[in-house]
Amino acid sequence: AQxxxxxxxxxxxxxxxxxxxxxxxDTSENNYYLFWYKQPPSRQMILVIRQEAYKQQNATxxxxxxxxxxxxxxxSLKISDSQxxxxxxxxxxxxxxxNSKLTFGKGITLSVRP
Amino acid sequence: NAGVxxxxxxxxxxxxxxxxxxxxxxxxxxxxxxxxxxxxxxxRLIHYSVxxxxxxxxxxxxxYNVSRSTTEDFPLRLLSAAPxxxxxYFCASSYSGLPTYGYTFxxxxxxxxx
Numbered sequence: 001a002q003x004x005x006x007x008x009x010x011x012x013x014x015x016x017x018x019x020x021x022x023x024x025x026d027t028s029e030n031n032y033y034l035f036w037y038k039q040p041p042s043r044q045m046i047l048v049i050r051q052e053a054y055k056q057q058n059a060t061x062x063x064x065x066x067x068x069x070x071x072x073x074x075x076s077l078k079i080s081d082s083q084x085x086x087x088x089x090x091x092x093x094x095x096x097x098x099n100s101k102l103t104f105g106k107g108i109t110l111s112v113r114p
Numbered sequence: 115n116a117g118v119x120x121x122x123x124x125x126x127x128x129x130x131x132x133x134x135x136x137x138x139x140x141x142x143x144x145x146x147x148x149x150x151x152x153x154x155x156x157x158r159l160i161h162y163s164v165x166x167x168x169x170x171x172x173x174x175x176x177x178y179n180v181s182r183s184t185t186e187d188f189p190l191r192l193l194s195a196a197p198x199x200x201x202x203y204f205c206a207s208s209y210s211g212l213p214t215y216g217y218t219f220x221x222x223x224x225x226x227x228x
Binding site for chain 1: 155156162214215217
């Protein structure tokens with residue numbers, strides 16, 4: 001069985017500052033993918049960034065980057081230059097195995113203060 | 115290209131009633147799944163399908179049925195609604211096996227059972 005743990009239920013950050021959201025996971029698979037999804041108040045699930053486990057280089061998408069520590073099974077999301085539109089719930093997710101199932105963490109609510 | 119379409123967006127049911135949540139995708143994705151989202155619980159997998167005619171149970175399948183007669187459609191049936199099934203339901207799809215590019219999500223259905 002695979003698990004994803006997001007231990008911080010909520011965080012707050014000042015606009016333009018940097019914030020890091022934590023995630024740890026566990027899986028027995030060697031080939032897997034990690035994701036961060038954003039869920040704004042509109043309820044839509046939006047893919048923010050993904051990381052392939054066999055790639056050592058950390059993924060980056062504009063202001064979003066990850067710190068992937070495979071040995072520690074850690075996958076944190078860094079948001080630089082936080083914007084009001086970043087206010088949302090963020091989910092960490094793990095996908096592995098041939099059946100393509102994604103396992104999600106419980107999510108973290110991020111508030112960006114003006 | 116509509117992506118993943120879920121209907122209805124909102125629904126109120128009485129205890130004991132049955133209903134079907136509809137999900138359709140036009141991306142020729144083989145893999146489709148249903149999740150429910152509850153406060154503090156993240157997203158939990160109800161049922162999934164790896165192709166037409168093939169379905170399997172996820173983490174919380176009790177009280178729900180699915181079928182996959184076509185690649186495009188993956189309806190979720192509530193047999194006898196209970197207040198514990200009050201939740202937000204998401205349908206998601208992906209191209210194949212390992213979730214290389216993550217899932218594409220529908221916009222969700224908020225279901226209230228009274």
